[in-house]
Amino acid sequence: MAALAAILAALATSLLSSAQPAGSADRPDPVAEAAAFRNYFVKKFPDVKLEEFVNGPYALNQDMRRQWQEIDQFPPYEFSLEKGKELFATPFRNGKTYADCFPASGVGIRQNYPYFDASEGKVVTLELALNRCREANGESALRYVGDAMAALTAYMAFTSRGKPFDIKIPDDPRALEAYQNGKRYFYTRRGQLNFSCATCHVQYPGEHMRAEVLAPALGILNAMPIYRSEWGGMGTISRRLTTCNSQIRGLPLEPQSEEYRDLEYYLSYLSNGLPISGPGARP
The missing domain is CATH 1.10.760.10 (Cytochrome c-like domain)
Structure with a gap:
């Protein structure tokens, strides 16, 4: 105490x-x-x-x-992990994918989120970044509490397993x-x-x-x-x-x-x- x-x-x-x-x-x-x-x-x-x-x-x-x-x-999450991998690779209607929105094509970067975006003066989380990616490519935003967002973040987390959190305060x-x-x-x-x-x-x-x-x-x-x-x-x-x-x-x-x-x-x-x-x- x-x-x-x-x-x-x-x-x-x-x-x-x-x-x-x-x-x-x-x-x-x-x-x-x-x-x-x-x-x-x-x-x-x-x-x-x-x-x-x-x-x-x-x-x-x-x-x-x-x-x-x-x-x-x-693992009980395996179904979601596979779904997330599929969603991540599926092209948007304009032909681009989530990989076009992130450094390193979105692989092995989970440990860097959330980050502080100096250009807008706010914190950007991985979930927010995924929906911004969708909207920038003409797609509607996903529900933040929904299964698709959970699957996408599960896949991105899996690609970063073992990497240490590296959150910066500029x-x-x-x-x-x-x-x-x-x-x-x-x-x-x-x-x-x-x-x-x-x-x-x-x-x-x-x-x-x-x-x-x-x-x-x-x-x-x-x-x-x-x-x-x-x-x-x-x-x-x-x-x-x-x-x-x-x-x-x-x-x-x-x-x-x-x-x-x-x-x-x-x-x-x-x-x-x-x-x-x-x-x-x-x-």
């Missing part, structure tokens, strides 16, 4: 300092914050190897881990503001249950909420998108964020709203250096 209190105290200090002018001596330090965040989980779970945190509850609960390893011999006050906004959302309580994201994923990872074992926030996005047994299918990051709000009896935001994109930016940055393990599977 002392370590948690230290994190929350650092959060409060950094939130206050975010109102200071750029270049202030009190300017938030994401590098130091990420190190403290990581150290908190390493100390909380000393028997868990750092890279194992990307496996969520399976890294914390040995019985669940054994069941997962058996299931993963015939020397731009707007990028730091996006990081701060994501952090603020992560720690803000909401909904009828008065929970924040941190309530479950910083304070109580490894504990049960109903039948679910709560995952640690460290590495939580590395396994996305995920197949969830309760969904009976694959789910995008957008789907997970909206369902989390619903589960605490809060009002979900619009998928890919600025708050959700900034939250994804913040959480991804904190997991820099941990490997991409998606697509994943959870109960």
Whole structure:
């Protein structure tokens, strides 16, 4: 609890300092914050190897881990992975494909998303980039919580498996503001249950909420998108964020709203250096 209190105290200090002018001596330090965040989980779970945190509850609960390893011999997400590969290669009506929209033809780049786009001053996630690609080529946008988006991101994640998250915060006050906004959302309580994201994923990872074992926030996005047994299918990051709000009896935001994109930016940055393990599977 002392370590948690230290994190929350650092959060409060950094939130206050975010109102200071750029270049202030009190300017938030994401590098130091990420190190403290990581150290908190390493100390909380000393028997868990750092890279194992990307496996969520399976890294914390040995019985669940054994069941997962058996299931993963015939991955439940395999159908979505194949569909995503097919969709990715299928030409748009103008003859171009998703590969024309991304560096390295879209292969092995998942670890670089989300990123801060200086030209528009906003965070761009992989899901947003995929729909922008579609719209730039005369196609309609996909539903952010739909199966097709889940399949596409599953395929792109699979091509990056093992590559470490490499999220940048450029020397731009707007990028730091996006990081701060994501952090603020992560720690803000909401909904009828008065929970924040941190309530479950910083304070109580490894504990049960109903039948679910709560995952640690460290590495939580590395396994996305995920197949969830309760969904009976694959789910995008957008789907997970909206369902989390619903589960605490809060009002979900619009998928890919600025708050959700900034939250994804913040959480991804904190997991820099941990490997991409998606697509994943959870109960």
